[in-house]
Amino acid sequence: MTRRAIGRVTAGFLLLAAPAMAAESPAELISSFRLKHGEVRVVRDATLDRIALEQARAMAAKDNLSHEVLGSFTGRIAPARAGRAAENIAYGFESFEKTLGLWIDSSGHRKNLLLHNASRVGIASAKDASGKRTYWAMVIAGDYEPKSHKGKRDMEPLVAVKREAAPSGRPKSTDCHIKVLSLCI
Secondary structure (H helix, E strand, C coil): CHHHHHHHHHHHHHHHHHHHHHCCCHHHHHHHHHHHCCCCCCEECHHHHHHHHHHHHHHHHHCCCCCCECECHHHHHHHHCCCEEEEEEEECCCCHHHHHHHHHCCHHHHHHHCCCCEEEEEEEEEECCCCCCEEEEEEEEECCCCCCCCCHHHHCCCCCCCCCCCCCCCCCHHHCCCEECCEEC
16 A cells, blocks of 8 residues: 555656656757747857856846846857857746747847857846846857858968069169269269
8 A cells, every 4th residue: 555655646746747847948949949930959058158147137136128238248248259149138027938939029039039050049037136027138149160261362371472673774872883862873
């Protein structure tokens, strides 16, 4: 009887935990959306997560939804060394799923989610001082590989050659016997 009770408790626990275990991560949710629209998957990136977390915390601390709360996006994204990047921010929803839905329904945010050649993403949230408002930040980036040179000329090494000037019709100053007003006679 004890085994049966333990089995029921375990089964009940697994049934309750199943929806939580089945929930997709934010990167998987974004990837699913991207795949439906012809773009590639994105994976979580520690640098982008840190940039997103700093942004979310700063917005929550100042209770201000702004891309510039920590300075320009260009300056904040530089440590990621990405060729292209975009940022979505929001506040209000507790869950990422609802926040993502809000972004999908907004043309500008949707464009960022579908950033071409994006391969990495960072996502974070932070609560304001009251604990009632959740701020979200998502940074998506790509083009990490260096661009290839388009012309053969760009790929050749630069070579400098010292050349002697062609002799002019005038004699050199060493051939002058008398020099008057820069004229050689």
